Amino acid sequence: MNGTVVFDPFLPWPVLYALGAVALVMLGLAIWRGLSGWWLRGLSLAVLLLALANPALQEEDRAPLSDIVIAVVDESASQRIGDRPAQTAEALAAVGAEVAALENTELRVVRLADAPEDGGTQLMTALSEALAEEPRARVAGAILITDGQAHDVPLAPQMPAPLHVLLTGKESDWDRRLVVKNAPAFAILGEPFTLTLRVEDQGAVPASAGLTADLSISVDGGEPQSYRVPVGEDLDLPVTLPHGGMNVLQFQVAGVEGEITDRNNAAVVQINGVRDRLRVLLVSGEPHAGERVWRNLLKSDASVDLVHFTILRPPEKQDGIPVSELSLIAFPTRELFVEKIDEFDLIIFDRYRLRGILPTSYLENVRDYVKNGGTVLVAAGPEFGTADSLWRSPLAEILPVEATSRVIEGGFTPTLTDLGRRHPVTEGLEELAPEGGWGRWFRQTELAARGGQVVMTGAGDRPLLVLDRVEEGRVAVLASDHIWLWGRGYEGGGPQLELLRRLAHWMMKEPDLEEEALTATAEGQRLTITRRTIGEAPGEVTITAPDGSETSLPMPEAGPGRYAVEWDAPEMGLYRLEQGDQQAVIAIGPAAPKEFEETIASADRLRPVLEATGGGVLRLEEGAPDVRSVRAGRVAAGRGWIGITPRDAYLTQDIRVAALLPGWLYLALAALLMLGAWLREGRFTRRARA
Structure with missing residues (x-):
């Protein structure tokens, strides 16, 4: 039971204050006039004001509540190093026993795992959430069992009681780690860039660790190359994708005996290789309605450098115009086809015919350019079946078709072959057809495919678009010059821009348009594996995890020529994928997880938060601490002990309110005091004067 005096005035407090002021004035006037009963008058006024304030005695029936101690147990990845799990378990058991021995005290345990998306150890967030679930008036203290590597210290809550840290690990711990400082997300193909690496030691480093380390580097899971590098210095590594x-790119430092973990001795960096400028050479044999199709396509892409020349006046034309007046400058054919031909990513011959403008030696250079990795696209018109066709030049050696010298005139609708429905250049184009299907073309050069891949057919199922690989390079032949009808929307048109874009990018060897490819993408730890093929259905894909374990998964068909499967990776690291002759690698998680950036146990980050609450740090290798009760504001930690502050919280079960005195008694007291003042100032005063 607990009793207190409360007031429930009959008049508002401002009115009572005003009456009190009037009473003081009247009392002052009585004193000024020398009335001997002024003090009795004052008491009577005070009794009347007290009666108006209506004092009452409030009695509460209270039930005491237990104090709460919060224990946040760090179970993040860095806490699973060495014997820290055992230290954590023993410390939690000891704290539980100590708190249980205290009178009227409970223990709340909160377990903390790794934050998603490499958020590290969100220790303060977990403490804030635990405090929010408990009445702050009952929290007597909090204990963090951790290695001290928290990544959200600025989010520390305001503590109503002492906060302590029980530190895992050992003072003799040391670790060697690899740091990648400036890995870009993108890099330009063919241009070197610099990666800055650093091998550094932390903690109580022994002399036997040495001043150098063995660093190995591998690209796309290939054979690693090893180097001897210094420890504690920045290394500028030039890289060309x-x-x-x-x-x-995988970097790994050889482990050293005695370090607490080798988990941070490796780093995986994923860099997307992009082309800076795609150099395209477009040679138009003569002006025609579809000439601007290629030019508009290539000029619309800001990343393409286009060199285009059109033969407007063939040499056989005899009109008497002096040669010096045919052009302002001579076109640099020798520079383009001899000196700088290897600088082009793609060469397009648009309705070109042999007229002696490009010597045979130049076309031989084009042939060799393809064999060495270049790409050539031939957009054929009626000239392809004539005597001056490119098919009768040195390029015939690399072309996958033969000309029959026949030109088919008449309407036809291009059609995808079964192979074309699976090939990445033409896959899904039928879904882009307008209502009623694609529009017709009206001219096609008859070709006989002698190799390559026929992905589209035209009139009479004759080859219309043929793709081929020639040694290191690629060749494509389009047997019609009427694709521009699609761009004009004739009879609904067709996917002209998408087809030409894919065709150009396939020829320039974009990875997304490879016919045979095994790729993987990661979202969190969910791995999506995709297999593209134009052949038979592939078998199972074999996944090799960072620890060397293998998993085989079947790949169901996800579309024409496409097979896919999803799989949850059990841990972060580099995974190797293999299916037949296709291989791929992918990194799950960040290049360097936050949990392993700092692995040496230290409470330096948390000390400012602890000092603000009077708490302390105790190392668990010295033994579990005692838990004591201390008064608020006192030091709450010492050698071998930590303190909590009892809060004496309670729950009010019942309240009883009774008037301090009955109303008639206030009136009687006031009347008696007034009567005493009258007697004092009247009869007794006159008697004193007599």
């Missing part, structure tokens, strides 16, 4: 698309 070998191919477009995602490049996976």
Whole structure:
């Protein structure tokens, strides 16, 4: 039971204050006039004011509530190093026993795992959430069992009681780690860039660790190359990406005996290789209605450098115009086809015919350019079946078709072959057809395919678009010059821009348009594996995890020529994928997880928060601490002990309110005091004067 005096005035408090002021004035006037009963008058006024304030006695029936101690247990990845799990378990058991021995005290345990998306150890967030679930008036203290590597210290809550840290790990711990400082997300193919690496030691480093380390580097899971590098110095490593698309670079430092973990001795960096400027050479044999199709396509892409020349006046034309007046400058054919031909990513011959403008030696250079990795696209018109066709030049050696010298005139609708429905250049184009299907074309050069891949057919199922690989390079032949009808929307048109865009990018060896490819993407730890093929259905894909374990998964068909499967990776690191002759690598998680950036146990980050609450730090290797009760504001930690502050919280079960005195008694007291003042100032005063 607990009793207190409360007031429930009959008049508002401002009115009572005003009456009190009037009473003081009257009392002052009585004193000024020398009335001997002024003090009795004052008491009577005070009794009347007290009666108006209506004092009452409030009695509460209270039930005491237990104090709460919050224990936040760090179970993040860095807490699973060495014997820290055992230290954590023993410390939690000891704290539980100590708190249980205290009178009227409970323990709340909160377990903390790794934050999603490499958020590290959100220790303060977990403490804030635990405090929000408990009445702050009952929290007597909080204990963090951790290695001290918290990544959200600025979010520390205001503590109503002492906060302590029980530190895992050992003072003799040391670790060697690899740091990648400035890995870009993108890099330009063919241009070197600099990666800055650093091998550094932390903690109580022994002399036997040495001043140098063995660093190995591998690209896309290939054979690693090893180097001897100094420890504790920045290393500027020049890197040139070998191919477009995602490049996976793995760096690893050899482990040293005695370090607490080798989990941070490796780093995986994924860099997307992009082309800076695509150089395209477009040679138009003569002006025609579809000439601007290629020019508009290539000029619309800001990343393309286009060199285009059109033969407007063939040499055989005899009109008497002096040669000096045919052009302002001579076109640099020798520079383009001899000196700088290897600088082009793609060469397009648009309705070109042999007229002696490009010597045979120049076309031989084009042939060799393709064999060495270049790409050529031939957009054929009626000239392709004539005697001056490119098919009768040195390029015939690399072309996958033969000309029959026949030109088919008449309407036809281009059609995808079964192979074309699976090939990445033409896959899904039928879904882009307007209502009623694609529009017709009206001219096609008859070709006989002698190799390559026929992905589209035209009139009479004759080859219309043929793709081929020639040694290191690629060749494509389009047997019609009427694709521009699609761009004009004739009979609804067709996917002209998409087809030409894919065709150009396939020829320039974009990874997304490879016919045979095994790729993977990661979202969190969910791995999506995709297999593209124009052949038979592939078998299972084999996944090799960072620890060397293998998992085989079947790949169901997800579309024509496309097979896919999703899989949850059990841990972060580099995964190797293999299916037949296709291989790929992918990194799950960040290049360097936050949990392993700092692995040496230290409470330096948390000390400012602890000092503000009077708490302290105790190392668990010295033994579990005692838990004591201390008064608020006192030091709450010492050698071998930590303190909590009892809060004496309670729950009010019942309240009883009774008037302090009955109303008639106030009136009687006031009347008696007034009567005493009258007697004092009247009869007794006159008697004193007599």
